Amino acid sequence: MRDHYVVTGGAGFIGSAIVRSLLEEGARRIVVVDSLVTGRESNLEEVRQSIEFHRADIRNYEEVAPLLRGAAVVFHEAAIPSVPRSIEEPEFTHDVNVNGTFTLLCAARVGEVGRVVYAASSSAYGDSQVLPKVETMAPSPKSPYALHKLAGEYYASVFASVYGLDTVSLRYFNVYGPRQDPSSPYSGVLSIFMKSVLERCPPTIFGDGEQSRDFTYVEDVAALNLKAARARNVSGKTYNGGNGGRITLNGAWALVQKIEGVEIPARYGPPRAGDVRHSQADTAAAARDLGHAPRFSFEEGMRRTLAWYRHDGGL
Numbered sequence: 001m002r003d004h005y006v007v008t009g010g011a012g013f014i015g016s017a018i019v020r021s022l023l024e025e026g027a028r029r030i031v032v033v034d035s036l037v038t039g040r041e042s043n044l045e046e047v048r049q050s051i052e053f054h055r056a057d058i059r060n061y062e063e064v065a066p067l068l069r070g071a072a073v074v075f076h077e078a079a080i081p082s083v084p085r086s087i088e089e090p091e092f093t094h095d096v097n098v099n100g101t102f103t104l105l106c107a108a109r110v111g112e113v114g115r116v117v118y119a120a121s122s123s124a125y126g127d128s129q130v131l132p133k134v135e136t137m138a139p140s141p142k143s144p145y146a147l148h149k150l151a152g153e154y155y156a157s158v159f160a161s162v163y164g165l166d167t168v169s170l171r172y173f174n175v176y177g178p179r180q181d182p183s184s185p186y187s188g189v190l191s192i193f194m195k196s197v198l199e200r201c202p203p204t205i206f207g208d209g210e211q212s213r214d215f216t217y218v219e220d221v222a223a224l225n226l227k228a229a230r231a232r233n234v235s236g237k238t239y240n241g242g243n244g245g246r247i248t249l250n251g252a253w254a255l256v257q258k259i260e261g262v263e264i265p266a267r268y269g270p271p272r273a274g275d276v277r278h279s280q281a282d283t284a285a286a287a288r289d290l291g292h293a294p295r296f297s298f299e300e301g302m303r304r305t306l307a308w309y310r311h312d313g314g315l
């Protein structure tokens with residue numbers, strides 16, 4: 001009987017949000033698989049008694065396969081999720097993101113998993129001229145990370161068509177929210193903005209700050225994952241996981257200052273290699289096929305995120 005859920009990268013920022021959402025929905029058995037390379041056990045602190053935690057690397061078939069066997073759904077979030085890190089460490093990030101995903105899909109197939117929901121990335125679109133970005137557009141990855149995530153998506157789709165493994169890919173658009181680690185140079189920009197404002201330090205914006213992103217609140221992404229786990233007739237397909245909006249970095253920093261009631265002019269540095277200029281999701285297919293409707297406006301998400309960093313995030 002398929003009775004359990006697996007979340008790879010479940011000690012990470014997005015994975016731990018999926019774990020929480022599963023628990024809220026009454027899931028009985030949740031198995032978290034995480035190497036703790038970027039994930040942290042503290043992200044699971046208050047739910048630790050309700051889940052099974054396994055420190056394991058998705059590249060290790062022998063370790064991972066028994067944990068997946070017979071799972072109802074595997075949410076595959078484990079990855080090294082950074083454009084600049086993929087440029088600086090191409091072998092390691094390829095190994096985890098591409099070979100790890102391949103290994104995981106092999107284990108899911110042999111273990112007769114009910115469905116794999118794969119964390120793909122909006123970076124696959126690259127610099128498309130047309131906005132919003134829609135799933136029918138040809139991908140055009142600009143960085144190793146974008147290519148890794150696209151390769152995983154193609155593998156998921158091929159495992160569906162060739163082996164009959166049920167898979168769905170979700171192209172996340174710049175996810176932010178509580179538990180995003182702000183402490184590394186590879187951290188997501190909004191977590192860096194939160195740290196900067198609470199420490200009253202100017203952030204460095206790469207380029208002119210007029211690049212834009214469809215920043216998506218982590219609870220909306222978790223909700224989308226649960227919808228994708230249940231939707232019918234979606235195997236082998238890819239959907240955008242975005243909010244549908246678009247905010248420039250200058251606009252985002254202005255909002256952070258407004259919420260906090262401070263004025264701290266940002267510093268500006270050279271543009272970052274591999275950066276996409278604009279990013280915005282077309283959300284129609286996810287709404288139609290998965291029944292997804294994002295709940296959090298950018299301002300609401302930012303207020304909640306800042307409150308978390310202030311009270312729980314140790315800043």
Ligand code: UD1
Pocket residue numbers: 081082083121122123124172173174175186187188189190192203204205206207211213249271272275276278279
């Ligand atoms: C990309 C992907 C996203 C993926 C994410 C994982 C796109 C459009 N999105 O996000 O799908 O999940 O990688 O990391 O490719 N920046 C600064 N100052 C900083 C840090 C960043 O100005 O201190 C700028 C970056 O140059 C970039 C923007 O902020 O223009 C967003 O950067 P980041 O948060 O790293 O995410 P993306 O690279 O957009």
